[in-house]
Amino acid sequence: MRTSHIVAAALGVILAAGAPIAAHHSFAAEFDGSKPVTLRGTITKMEWTNPHAWLHIDVKGPDGKVVAWMIEGGAPNALLRRGWNKESVTPGTAIVVQGFRARDGSNRASGGDVTLPDGKKLFIGSTGTGAPGDAGGRK
């Protein structure tokens, strides 16, 4: 556990508090709700695939080393309706992603709020409960 935190810090990962995100696939089987991360990086690719879109980003650590991360998003049709489009995810765009780390310790995360260069925030995660105040209820 301690090792993974140190590695995460070295990669420029900042542990942050955040609301858990519900996913259509079992979130808890794939991601760890006790390991929130904030990733600052640049977009390299967006995969508009079902059942989940995947956002690829390069994250530069304090040592200057660049590490590729994959962020799981919601379904493409859900993201399009929420305001995401091709322009939101142009390669090279600097973004901040809040999410939760993969249970297997690889550089994957379930995505939550994404902050774009203009400060605008878009929720990239899977919709969950629809309940007021729940992360899944955001658009």
Add this chain to the structure above:
Amino acid sequence: MKTLTAMMIAMVLAAFAAAAAQPESAKSWTQPRTPDGQPDMQGIWTNYTNTPFEVADEGDRPDFYGGDVDGTGRGTGPSSFLNDTSDRKLTKARSLVVDPPSGRVPIMPWAEEVRNYRLTHIQDDWVNFTPWERCITRGVPGGIFPAGYGSGYQILQGPGYVAIVYEMIHEARMIPIDGRPHLGPSFRLWNGDSRGRWEGNTLVVDVTGYNDKGTVATNVATQRVRAIPQSEQLHAVERFTRVDENTINYEVTIEDPKVFTSPWKVAMPLHREPDYQLFEYACHEGNRAVPNTLSGGRARDRTARASN
């Protein structure tokens, strides 16, 4: 004379009652027909809703049904419906399950135990995933139960057939309406064998011939019913009735004497949404959830071994 007057009053009242029962738009709406004379239900329809699948019970375990494998209660599935557009299509129904009147699906205990095993051991083996998570099918009738996204259904009609394209998970369902019999007991299919007929303006679809590998409902929004097994005795009767320009009333009665103690029924509207576009689902292309979940399980195993 008194009897006649009473009859006339009763008839007038009945007429008023019938008019009041009609949707507002139906009063001036005429059922359109296809060139071959079928009631025309063609177009794009969606099933967004805020109505829960079942009436909640204090014994329910929504986190568990949503896939809370480690019991932390964190980051798991919904306690109510998934909605990308939760401001739309609000209904006042208590639950989509309308029969039994309790709004609870009469699931046999053994079937709940199978579901519990599958959900608890989802990190152990791919067979514990639902066919939906494995990108095989969301099932019939399960594929039409609301999931909150990928909610488009395109109905196409031609002589002898009604076809339904399900956006999630990219399934095309061909329903013969030419009176042909079912395939027979030697054919066992994931989604059974659909046979349709028109009863007035209602399309009635009888579905039998299922295999015993699928589940009646696959997605998290169906909560307690998700991952409940189906047997070869599963039998579904669906009814599609277009009641106005923008609404199809959908009903399905489900019986499976090996799994449910009695038949049960779901009723819900489909909403015409001509501007909605079906997104190609291509489920396998991005289906990383299965390997990622299994690798999460192996990481769990390593941690357990290390701590022993």
